[in-house]
Amino acid sequence: MTAIGEPKTASLYFRQGNSDKEYHARLESQDDGFVVNFAYGRRGSSLTTGTKTSSPVEYAKAVAIFDKLVQGKQSKGYTPGEDGTPYQHTSSDRQASGLLPQLLNVAEEADVARIVADPAWCMQEKFDGRRMMLRKSGDTVEAINKLGLVVGVSAAVARAAGSIDGDFILDGEVIGDVLYAFDIFEYAGNDLREKPYHERYRILLDLIALNLDDAIAPTHNWTSQCDKRRKLAELRDAKAEGVVFKRLDAPYSPGRPNSGGPQLKFKFVETLSALVTAVNTQRSVGLSLHGDDGLTFVGNVTIPANHDVPAIGEVVEVRYLYAAPALYQPVYLGVRDDILPAECVMAQVKFKSSHAGQHTASSA
Structure with missing residues (x-):
């Protein structure tokens, strides 16, 4: 039985076919109360982190939030395990750091x-x-x-x-x-x-x-x-x-x-960042890029079973062979929360030779 004020953790996993996902939840003390943080994503990848408590709450409320979170995941087929990687959540999550990297x-x-x-x-x-x-x-x-x-x-x-x-x-x-x-x-x-x-x-x-x-x-x-x-x-x-x-x-x-x-x-391979502008049936989304005449549809991509279907407005990364002008043989790589929608531009695209004069390749 958990003592009052004692931290709680849970590591949950979901494996089915090609799907292999993990979810970590943690109840811990912060300032004069308690918070519930989480991390999730594909097993072995860089996990996305977040919190269910925007500010510290009393212990009983934090336990209720934690238990509801874990039960909700288990109802979707996640099971407990002990071999996951804990993620360090930060109270400054998504805040400006004052730093920018050198880009290529x-x-x-x-x-x-x-x-x-x-x-x-x-x-x-x-x-x-x-x-x-x-x-x-x-x-x-x-x-x-x-x-x-x-x-x-x-x-x-x-x-x-x-x-x-x-x-x-x-x-x-x-x-x-x-x-x-x-x-x-x-x-x-x-x-x-x-x-x-x-x-x-x-x-x-x-x-x-x-x-x-x-x-x-x-x-x-x-x-x-x-x-x-x-x-x-x-x-x-x-x-x-x-x-x-x-x-x-x-x-x-x-x-x-x-x-x-x-x-x-x-x-050695072509990739780009695109904006999700449609969610289709059978795990497929429509992709668009910003061009001279506004958003331009560049095709659909199938979402693998080990990924969640992204929502309209999210930025995703796609590998492809070439464009003619739609993307040929696109492969979904995942959501990019570190790419702005405004960066999803046609200038990224490598076109087949017959279209090469229309656009030039740039960096994603």
Whole structure:
């Protein structure tokens, strides 16, 4: 029997066919009351976090909220389990952090060989995760998404960051319970933004070496022409998402340049962010993009059984072969809560050759 004031936790799982989802709920004390927080999503992915209590409530009310939440999930087929990953909720969830990451433009296929041969550029693998900055200040660790908003983070990543001495701000990509760090722009009270990338990367490696937990890992950096050419071929063969090229002498510049820039991404597959404008029957949604003449319908995509059907107005990520002009062979990847609806533009689209003159490809 739970004692008054004692925290409560529940980890629930749902597996059916290709569906494999997890849901975590936690009742815990905060200030002079209690809150009920949750995290959910595909098993092994970066989970979405939230709260059922916008402000602390008395214990009896928090228990009622917690029990109703758990019972509701169990009525939908979720069952208890003990092998899930706890997520750290933050009371600052979705609040502005005051930080923005450095964003990348697209490298064209014709430019890749030149960049690979240029010693001024390094190359890294582009991970298929979520962009995330980590800010540690004293005992507080905050995760910040692509939009500069504070979000929840895997407890494993937060614990690893907290184990490192000193204050810092890292930049990286999170996949499940691992943050793959590729940059650092503040450390021990020093602003590193104006330092060249090769110096920031060295500082980053030294910092991560102090972390005994593999929940924060460095992104590998290839600098020689031979290594870049070899890894480019290996990553293509392995069907990785792509690579990122960075000028070794460039500072950290938040935001995205109008064109070009010192950091470029080259994808082996095509992806874009689209706006859901229709929910169809049999787990399918209609997608639209902003164009010169307003919203343009670009086709439908089937929602896999291991994903919830997104609502109209949500932004989703889709992989596709090409557009002609509708998306050909679209594959649903998930909801993107770190992409604004205004960013769902036609300029992202890679058209088949007969349409290539109408639009140019850009970054999502």
